[in-house]
Amino acid sequence: MTTIADVAERAGVSTATVSRVLNNSEKVTPQTKEKVDLAIEELGYNLKQVKQSEKNEITIRDVATEAGVSEATVSRVINNSARVTYQTKEKVTQAIDELNYSPNANARHLRRSETKLIGLVIPDIWNPFFGGIVRGVEDLARNNDYNVVLLNTSGLLARERKCINVLKDRRVDGLIYMGKTYDQQRIDLLSNCDFPIVIISREENEIDYPTVNIDNYQAAYDMTNYLIEEGYQKIAFIGGPEEDKTAGLKREKGYRQALADNELQFDFDLMVKGDFTLQSGYQGIAEILKQNIVPDAVFAANDEMAVGAMKYIREQGYSIPEDIAVAGFDNISLVDYVEPRLTTVVQPVYELGQTGIKTLLKLIKGEELEDNNIVLDYDIEVREST
Amino acid sequence: MTTIADVAERAGVSTATVSRVLNNSEKVTPQTKEKVDLAIEELGYNLKQVKQSEKNEITIRDVATEAGVSEATVSRVINNSARVTYQTKEKVTQAIDELNYSPNANARHLRRSETKLIGLVIPDIWNPFFGGIVRGVEDLARNNDYNVVLLNTSGLLARERKCINVLKDRRVDGLIYMGKTYDQQRIDLLSNCDFPIVIISREENEIDYPTVNIDNYQAAYDMTNYLIEEGYQKIAFIGGPEEDKTAGLKREKGYRQALADNELQFDFDLMVKGDFTLQSGYQGIAEILKQNIVPDAVFAANDEMAVGAMKYIREQGYSIPEDIAVAGFDNISLVDYVEPRLTTVVQPVYELGQTGIKTLLKLIKGEELEDNNIVLDYDIEVREST
DNA sequence: ATAAATAATGTAATGGTTTTCATACACCAG
């Protein structure tokens, strides 16, 4: 298509000048007018020309034409949104097949103002604990015609902020959020979203959104109790970091309460703080053993630390579980592979994910939640380490 | 907003009838008219009501009004797509802030006919091997303003088919595909897509799309060579399943060639087929040992099988690596946790992901690839198991 | 001061779909 710009170039003047000539709006030298008029003629420029699309996506319009019906009818067939004669339906589906038409979801979503997209914000998919959750989320989401946009944050506030903005721009229908910490900044971040949000794997009292979780306190209590029943008396505990006011703290509390309820003295020397890494479990138990205190069992607030502890214990020549039993928390896949296999609290990761998305879908539909804080069952899987 | 349909429902007639009443276009029974009029009154229906959006999304139009400029100018500010006076820019950004405006990405993408969305099809995110890749993909994608739609297939053809269709509908700009197998059906599936595709972790000769991978043959060769150099002479191999004509086969070939090049006899009794699971590694080595053949080393085609083998070996009272050394392939996280830690081929998972997305972005931009099959470096990480 | 260029901004078409309102046709009861 010829544009004013083309004419301008041909005539060797600016587009503004061409415009002036066309509209007689301002004075123009006769020579200039001459040049411009010539260019217009040469190029056959025509103000009223209609532009035609370059891109050749097959659209609902093409289908409509092919089937000899209106776009509306095609839409009705596609969405089953109204009764359509059998014949018409046939024609339409055939046209769709013939043209290999696939409806543009973006256009649909723009019109419908829903995107069938769920944001999934996670600190680290590499970690199988989260991997299991993601899988639960994705499976069930897709069964409900939603897709998942995955965003890995590494737990960094700046990245989380960006992620949330991206999700806002994309107008996701909802968000499943998992963070490392839940401080005021995160809460501000989330509260600024106008789509529903569900938090997985956090204690309910920290945060003001629906959560899906297990009862960390009770699980730790039960595990400790189990150890006591098995005859262990001197049970060490490797906890989470000082700052962790959430799951880690709950687990610690469960441990202490179980001791108390069994009339066992809580001993500060038997408790150390870790940071959920393998190393910290290793060092944690080392701290205790180096004081020449030898517990008969160690309960770590997560599996990584338990495995780290096992390593040190074995290095010191103790045998597991004969000298020192070890128990963990989470049931990450590696617990099955270590020697001896680790007794641990089984978190239902896949179900956590599924329940999270179920809850989110309810919120999206505007349904009321019976319970804002869903607590799933855990299991204690006894293996050879105790 | 009240629509004709609402009135029709209230009055218990069809919309057509309501229309007739409204326009006096055709005859209508007095009673019907009565009913309809009543309904109209009750619902306060007003033909001329300007329909206003129910959804009250803040749009670029609002920003334009607020800032006293045209929508085009707002767009220019947002996208930095043309020069705008400092003052105008100020006004616009201020309006954006004030209204807390966030541009609707779907509308943008519809117009631009690109979605900044990448499909990521994967057999199992739960598996840390894939988890690492996903992370590499997502990180780099986001740095380039792309988002990732994650689709977990469990390797099932039916699900893969659905996934691909979803991605087509969503008009993703590209796809990163990982599958368990690559048969004709998958190839058909992929070839039916009109966006660029990159395959991660597959041998180039199987498939006709750009791939990112390591050299499985060479890696297995090097590992075998390393074992031989360490003095092992009787090296067993636990391979992939019979059907696996890809990575597993390459690894086997590398193993055999290394033997040959070192003038070691290849011995069928020292080779078993597994299926990449822990159990199959356990059984595999059992098969060999039960024949009273005792190798001095075992090389498994992946880590899971290696760990399974370790387990059986230890159970039989052999010590690792003194009696039998063990080596694996992949470097999944658990290799660091087993006792002794496993010597293995390190696949650069994160880089595989990153390179995959890099390649895909090139394709999306329409750039030529220097190399259609990118081969990344691997490492051999020697630990205590050899 | 005038004519032209350049910079800044506006207008309106466009992207592909859904959905509301409107209507042609077919059916049914009297």
Next chain:
DNA sequence: CTGGTGTATGAAAACCATTACATTATTTAT
């Protein structure tokens, strides 16, 4: 067979942003 209605369909207005093209302001050069 005809008046009254429902059913199947069509036309056109949304949805929100981008962008091609046009135009108005502001410089620059003569």
